Amino acid sequence: xxxxxxxxxxxxxxxxxxxxKRMKKLLIAALAFSALVACDKKESDKNxxxxxxxxxxxxxxxxxxxxxxxxxxxxxxxxxxxxxNFKSDLQISEPEMLYLSLDRGxxxxxxxxxxxxxxxxxxxxxxxxKEFYAKAKVTGSKNNDLYNDFKKIKMRYNDEQNKTLSFTIxxxxxxxxxxxxxxxxxxxxLTMRRYLDAINFAVNNGNHEVAPYIALTEIYDxxxxxxDTIQKAMSPEVAKSKYGKQLxxxxxxxxxxx
Numbered sequence: 001x002x003x004x005x006x007x008x009x010x011x012x013x014x015x016x017x018x019x020x021k022r023m024k025k026l027l028i029a030a031l032a033f034s035a036l037v038a039c040d041k042k043e044s045d046k047n048x049x050x051x052x053x054x055x056x057x058x059x060x061x062x063x064x065x066x067x068x069x070x071x072x073x074x075x076x077x078x079x080x081x082x083x084x085n086f087k088s089d090l091q092i093s094e095p096e097m098l099y100l101s102l103d104r105g106x107x108x109x110x111x112x113x114x115x116x117x118x119x120x121x122x123x124x125x126x127x128x129x130k131e132f133y134a135k136a137k138v139t140g141s142k143n144n145d146l147y148n149d150f151k152k153i154k155m156r157y158n159d160e161q162n163k164t165l166s167f168t169i170x171x172x173x174x175x176x177x178x179x180x181x182x183x184x185x186x187x188x189x190l191t192m193r194r195y196l197d198a199i200n201f202a203v204n205n206g207n208h209e210v211a212p213y214i215a216l217t218e219i220y221d222x223x224x225x226x227x228d229t230i231q232k233a234m235s236p237e238v239a240k241s242k243y244g245k246q247l248x249x250x251x252x253x254x255x256x257x258x
Contacts, residue, residue: 056129095119206233
């Protein structure tokens with residue numbers, strides 16, 4: 001106890017000998033240092049550091065959102081005025097699908113929401129005002145890279161299914177029953193192949209959270225045995241994740257109802 005009070009006495013005597021101007025400078029430096037430390041601590045509380053640029057955007061408001069109980073909930077909002085660059089620091093407990101939403105003001109554009117699979121670390125989003133979703137480039141997330149790979153597979157099937165639908169409408173107009181039957185069979189095969197490719201993709205990437213997410217959003221109505229296969233392919237870490245738990249619960253409910 002004596003050493004504690006001795007230390008206070010020495011520090012007091014030291015500051016008592018400092019001239020007022022120098023004392024003021026020392027106090028300013030101390031306050032600046034304290035503010036810097038507090039700022040660093042605040043930054044360290046966040047584990048997702050998101051930067052980006054929306055080419056052509058002069059004024060607007062950005063929202064970073066996620067889904068809670070089927071509703072979009074805002075995690076952060078960013079005003080854009082003159083500078084197309086933006087930045088956001090967020091805290092997320094695990095990889096999760098987030099949404100970058102753009103409020104264009106007075107506009108009828110429907111291209112205002114950009115989904116991206118976020119994960120802790122440094123991520124970058126680059127896109128344009130004209131093609132907000134279509135031209136987006138997201139880096140810094142392995143789950144998002146995998147999700148983009150899956151979307152390319154999905155797009156191929158969408159193109160084939162749209163062509164088949166167009167031919168089906170034409171066959172109905174000219175009442176070509178034989179052609180219509182053939183096109184219906186083709187549509188069924190495309191659907192089956194699309195499901196099998198999605199299942200294989202999820203199984204092969206069971207060590208990433210994108211696997212149960214795809215199962216829940218793309219093939220939730222698939223045969224329960226296929227969903228079981230995806231569940232069993234999940235790594236222990238993914239099984240404990242948000243989407244891993246949701247998939248397990250979903251499968252259990254389906255088994256009970258069926």
